[in-house]
Amino acid sequence: MKSVRFLSLFVLALIVCCIAGRVGAQPGNKPFRAAVNIDGMQHVNILAGDYFFKPSHIIVKVNVPVKFVVRVERGIIPHGLLLRAPEANISIDEELSGESQTFTFTPSAPGKYAFYCPKKLFFLKSHREHGMEGILEVVE
Numbered sequence: 001m002k003s004v005r006f007l008s009l010f011v012l013a014l015i016v017c018c019i020a021g022r023v024g025a026q027p028g029n030k031p032f033r034a035a036v037n038i039d040g041m042q043h044v045n046i047l048a049g050d051y052f053f054k055p056s057h058i059i060v061k062v063n064v065p066v067k068f069v070v071r072v073e074r075g076i077i078p079h080g081l082l083l084r085a086p087e088a089n090i091s092i093d094e095e096l097s098g099e100s101q102t103f104t105f106t107p108s109a110p111g112k113y114a115f116y117c118p119k120k121l122f123f124l125k126s127h128r129e130h131g132m133e134g135i136l137e138v139v140e
């Protein structure tokens, strides 16, 4: 009898953990692999907000042009996008506005490159420290 009770508690705990795990997982954090569009570019739509980029893990092919279309959620906190990887011929450092902004580049070297919001208010934590960052993974 005791073992049955223990087993049912164990199963209940397992179910609770599964549900909690699923709720906690953000769909935007799944790696996004860009497909090559009919125009020959790898299109990536990015949503930025307080304090995130979605998707935050982007996978693109090397030596194929990339088109980032970045949109910012409505809000009062200003954001930016910084992606500096001279070794891969990528350089973005722009303020983000409410309208969609397009950035195009052709990554020339495989690797993992961080992108983030460089904003920081006085002594407060930077937006990057709040989690507003991501990885651009360039693959062969």
Ligand SMILES: [Cu+2]
Binding pocket: 051, 078, 079, 080, 117, 118, 119, 127, 132
């Ligand atoms: Cu920001």
